[in-house]
Amino acid sequence: MKLQLFAYEQVKTFIKTRITSGAWKPGDAVPSEAALMAQFSISRMTVNRALRELTAEGMVTRIQGSGTRVAELHRISSRLTIRDIKEEVEERGHTYASTVLLVASEKAAAPLAKSLGLGTGSKVFHTVLVHLENGIPIQHEDRYVNPMAAPDFLQTDFTCFTPAHHLLTCAPLTDASYQIEACLPGNEIAKRLRIKPSEACLAITRRTVSGAHVASVARLVYPGTRYSFAGQFQA
Amino acid sequence: MKLQLFAYEQVKTFIKTRITSGAWKPGDAVPSEAALMAQFSISRMTVNRALRELTAEGMVTRIQGSGTRVAELHRISSRLTIRDIKEEVEERGHTYASTVLLVASEKAAAPLAKSLGLGTGSKVFHTVLVHLENGIPIQHEDRYVNPMAAPDFLQTDFTCFTPAHHLLTCAPLTDASYQIEACLPGNEIAKRLRIKPSEACLAITRRTVSGAHVASVARLVYPGTRYSFAGQFQA
DNA sequence: CAGTGGTCTAGACCACCGA
DNA sequence: CGGTGGTCTAGACCACTGG
Numbered sequence: 151m152k153l154q155l156f157a158y159e160q161v162k163t164f165i166k167t168r169i170t171s172g173a174w175k176p177g178d179a180v181p182s183e184a185a186l187m188a189q190f191s192i193s194r195m196t197v198n199r200a201l202r203e204l205t206a207e208g209m210v211t212r213i214q215g216s217g218t219r220v221a222e223l224h225r226i227s228s229r230l231t232i233r234d235i236k237e238e239v240e241e242r243g244h245t246y247a248s249t250v251l252l253v254a255s256e257k258a259a260a261p262l263a264k265s266l267g268l269g270t271g272s273k274v275f276h277t278v279l280v281h282l283e284n285g286i287p288i289q290h291e292d293r294y295v296n297p298m299a300a301p302d303f304l305q306t307d308f309t310c311f312t313p314a315h316h317l318l319t320c321a322p323l324t325d326a327s328y329q330i331e332a333c334l335p336g337n338e339i340a341k342r343l344r345i346k347p348s349e350a351c352l353a354i355t356r357r358t359v360s361g362a363h364v365a366s367v368a369r370l371v372y373p374g375t376r377y378s379f380a381g382q383f384q385a
Numbered sequence: 386m387k388l389q390l391f392a393y394e395q396v397k398t399f400i401k402t403r404i405t406s407g408a409w410k411p412g413d414a415v416p417s418e419a420a421l422m423a424q425f426s427i428s429r430m431t432v433n434r435a436l437r438e439l440t441a442e443g444m445v446t447r448i449q450g451s452g453t454r455v456a457e458l459h460r461i462s463s464r465l466t467i468r469d470i471k472e473e474v475e476e477r478g479h480t481y482a483s484t485v486l487l488v489a490s491e492k493a494a495a496p497l498a499k500s501l502g503l504g505t506g507s508k509v510f511h512t513v514l515v516h517l518e519n520g521i522p523i524q525h526e527d528r529y530v531n532p533m534a535a536p537d538f539l540q541t542d543f544t545c546f547t548p549a550h551h552l553l554t555c556a557p558l559t560d561a562s563y564q565i566e567a568c569l570p571g572n573e574i575a576k577r578l579r580i581k582p583s584e585a586c587l588a589i590t591r592r593t594v595s596g597a598h599v600a601s602v603a604r605l606v607y608p609g610t611r612y613s614f615a616g617q618f619q620a
Numbered sequence: 621c622a623g624t625g626g627t628c629t630a631g632a633c634c635a636c637c638g639a
Numbered sequence: 640c641g642g643t644g645g646t647c648t649a650g651a652c653c654a655c656t657g658g
Contacts, residue, residue, distance in 0.1 A: 156646065170559045171596065182624065193648045195430070198626080206441070214625045215656030228561075230465035230616065324405045326463075326618040332567040332585040332609030350567040350585035350609070361406065374567030374585070381465065383561040391627065417643065428629045433645080449644045450637030 157192045161200035164190075169209060169220055180210055180218040228383040232328065232354065235291075236312045239283045247285065250308050251342070252278040258294070265357065266296050267364045275303045277313055280342050287343040290335075290371040299365035313368075321360035328356040330379070335371055343373050350374040392427045396435035399425075404444060404455055415445055415453040463618040467563065467589065470526075471547045474518045482520065485543050486577070487513040493529070500592065501531050502599045510538045512548055515577050522578040525570075525606040534600035548603075556595035563591040565614075570606055578608050585609040 155163070168174045181189065186197045201218060204210045212218045239246040258266065258274040266274060275295040280287050293313050295303050299321040306316045333353045340347040352372040358365045390398070403409045416424065421432045436453060439445045447453045474481040493501065493509045501509060510530040515522050528548050530538050534556040541551045568588045575582040587607040593600045 158646080170557045172555075172557045184623085193650090195628095195649090196647060199646095201625085212625065213656075214654065215623080217624060217656090228465060228563075230463060320407075322405050322407045324619070327616065328463075328618075329613050329615045330565065330587070331613035332587040332607075334583070334585050348569075348583060350569050352565070352567040352587075372567075378564050378566035380564045381562065383563075384559070393627080419642080428631090430630090430647095431628060434627095436644085447644065448637080449635065450642080452637090452643060 157190065157196050158200040158203070161186060161190060161192075161197060162204060165200070165204060166209060174220050176220050176222045178220045180220060182217060228381045230379060230381055232356070234312055234314050234318075235281045235289050236315065239281075239288075242283075244284045247282040248309055248312070249280045249282065249342075250277070251280065252276060253304055253308070255297075255304065262294060262367070265364070265367050266294065268296065273297055275300075277308065279308055279313070281312070286376065287345075288372060288376050290339050290343055291368060292371075293366060293368040295366045296363050299360050299363045313366075317358070317360075317366055321363075321365045323358055323365075324361055325359035326356060328354055330354050332374070333371070335373075339371055343371070345373050345375075352377060352379075392425065392431050393435040393438070396421060396425060396427075396432060397439060400435070400439060401444060409455050411455050411457045413455045415455060417452060463616040465614065465616055467591070469547055469549050469553075470516045470524050471550065474516075474523075477518075479519045482517040483544055483547070484515045484517065484577075485512070486515065487511060488539055488543070490532075490539065497529060497602070500599070500602055501529065503531065508532055510535075512543065514543060514548070516547070521611065522580075523607060523611050525574050525578055526603060527606075528601060528603040530601045531598050534595050534598040548601075552593065552595075552601055556598075556600045558593060558600075559596055560594035561591060563589055565589050567609070568606070570608075574606055578606070580608050580610075587612060587614075 165180060174180070180201075183194055183197045183201065186200075187194050190197070201210065201212065205212050208221055210218050211221045236246045254276045255273055256276050257271045258268060260270045262274065263270045263272055268274065275297060277291070277293050277295070279291050281289040281291065291313065295313070295317070297303070300317055302320070303313075303316065306313070331353050333351055335343060335345065335347060335349065335351045337347050340349070351374050354370045354372075355368070356370065357367050400415060409415070415436075418429055418432045418436065421435075422429050425432070436445065436447065440447050443456055445453050446456045471481045489511045490508055491511045492506045493503060495505045497509065498505045498507055503509070510532060512526070512528050512530070514526050516524040516526065526548065530548070530552070532538070535552055537555070538548075538551065541548070566588050568586055570578060570580065570582060570584065570586045572582050575584070586609050589605045589607075590603070591605065592602050
């Protein structure tokens, strides 16, 4: 139980409530650090921390030499986390399983090679698997891996560790980019997910970078009726 | 041009590179604040700031009395921003337009009333519109608004201001939750978006709260071939 | 120029954890 | 109990903005 708010939290809530109540409109000036020091009888470092955190949260905008203003709040921004599917399933208390459909080493065609930062025809690892929650398919994963980033990738037992899990342990993540879209699965993937080819799916295309190498490119397809992303925002 | 890193940034990059290079594994101990003070010859507040920011970024975990450890990084987390569609289109340098299909006051059925925090049969505002980018439909918006939160909502000229924009100016945002899923549009919406009913769509269902009231419940449908979310992550 | 924010210091007190 | 992190202070110097 939290009995007492810290000084910097008091300053934050003071400013937040004035913004969320509409008393201070976007573009309005927020009291300066000196003014807030006097008002709350606290030191400048404490005021500074409160305002710095509010900046990070997107509530205010600060310009050195000019001042602090209420940010234009015409957006809803929240943390979206794409997690390891196995962890996610197990955290729900369900049983996770996977069906491995392909584990192979291939020569990369031009577009794929380029996206992995390799030469055309270079050797790449290729895996295809279906992830199951309580025996029901929830994700189709088609992944290409750069052998430079994870030389022993193909030796992994993918029924125990997901490809994503293995990659994260042997090739620490430095950058990632992803795209979320809606698509139809196509006949082959529909069959593997045990859905109709006319059922809409969510697809994530993700590219991960580890140090100097592009580690992996993966396309994850989720049946639209069995999966969705949820997010939350709090001022 | 940034010539010199601040002290707290030096500490952050020192720790980050050791994590992303794999030298420090998840669960490993990070040097204590006292150790980093000595190593960098800086004050504790500065070390503390570096570690506090790394905690916020999800790189490390801190437990008072116990210590700081490298976080389990089996997740990719990034900021997903859902913005006002008009701003988004105009920022791309394209022309925005909208077609207003419905502006009405209705009696709420039970599930809707509940979700808006009102009694069954209460008056609610209802709007339906299609948003166009360069004349092409990109979003179908079906929205219900709590009259308590925005009494003059129906008087707005929705060809100039989007409903979201109006709501944000008259009812400051305090909380929001959303769900992203894939779906088929259905015949009516497909016709309005000028797509085939068999084309997969992204749908966002969003609920916004302003102070004590639920302000609005909206369902936004995007043609899958014309829209996707992109995100990025950087360690 | 005065006012603003951005950073930093060298102390301090406290709450918590583990041995 | 010692070591840890969580917070806070009262100063300081600097870079930037605006009139």
